[in-house]
Amino acid sequence: NAGVMQNPRHLVRRRGQEARLRCSPMKGHSHVYWYRQLPEEGLKFMVYLQKENIIDESGMPKERFSAEFPKEGPSILRIQQVVRGDSAAYFCASSPSGRRIPGEQYFGPGTRLTVT
Amino acid sequence: DQQVKQNSPSLSVQEGRISILNCDYTNSMFDYFLWYKKYPAEGPTFLISISSIKDKNEDGRFTVFLNKSAKHLSLHIVPSQPGDSAVYFCAAIIQDDKLIFGTGTRLQVFP
Numbered sequence A: 001n002a003g004v005m006q007n008p009r010h011l012v013r014r015r016g017q018e019a020r021l022r023c024s025p026m027k028g029h030s031h032v033y034w035y036r037q038l039p040e041e042g043l044k045f046m047v048y049l050q051k052e053n054i055i056d057e058s059g060m061p062k063e064r065f066s067a068e069f070p071k072e073g074p075s076i077l078r079i080q081q082v083v084r085g086d087s088a089a090y091f092c093a094s095s096p097s098g099r100r101i102p103g104e105q106y107f108g109p110g111t112r113l114t115v116t
Numbered sequence B: 001d002q003q004v005k006q007n008s009p010s011l012s013v014q015e016g017r018i019s020i021l022n023c024d025y026t027n028s029m030f031d032y033f034l035w036y037k038k039y040p041a042e043g044p045t046f047l048i049s050i051s052s053i054k055d056k057n058e059d060g061r062f063t064v065f066l067n068k069s070a071k072h073l074s075l076h077i078v079p080s081q082p083g084d085s086a087v088y089f090c091a092a093i094i095q096d097d098k099l100i101f102g103t104g105t106r107l108q109v110f111p
Helices: none
Strands: A005-007 A010-013 A019-024 A031-037 A043-050 A053-056 A065-068 A075-079 A088-095 A111-115 B010-014 B019-025 B032-038 B045-051 B056-059 B062-067 B072-077 B086-093 B105-110
Touching: A005 A088, A010 A019, A019 A088, A019 A111, A031 A075, A043 A065, A043 A075, A075 A088, B010 B019, B019 B032, B019 B086, B019 B105, B032 B062, B045 B056, B045 B062, B045 B072, B072 B086
Parallel strands: A010 A111, B010 B105
Antiparallel strands: A005 A019, A019 A075, A031 A043, A031 A088, A043 A053, A065 A075, A088 A111, B019 B072, B032 B045, B032 B086, B056 B062, B062 B072, B086 B105
């Protein structure tokens, strides 16, 4: 059973370009979370999605950021008009419905975004 | 507003000794606490958790202690092994929702 897949692993964008980060959850997992880790900081929650629904986006910046988890295909985190401050590692996590341990999430390896 | 705090950015311990990692929190509504371990260039992996109604949970070499009155929890690793060298994140949740992470403690276990 493959783990959570994220691609690309590294992404370089110039200021003003768009960044698209993809996340394929573990098979059978219907809950997806996105977190951002700035240098020397912990992971910060951004958004929680289930298939075709955004459940909690309280951690998403109000502008330029959006996320989706369509019925088919991976979850996408989209950042429009990137700025230097968006440079960070973005982690996706998934969990199944009816999970045994509350809060137990399975993380992907992350996408490291660098904005030049 | 940092709701989960790990005040020690790093810890160095000799192999075979006990490692104690600490975590403080401010929100009394948290109902579950978790520890995640992270190696470089990888995502965090779940290590151990504890419900807010308990004060101790043990799994092999890892034990987590919760002191609700002090809003403090700690992770004990004994005996420590070189493979335990990683960054450890304390995290908390309310109603099985998003994880609120601390800033992490880098543990180094030396021979």
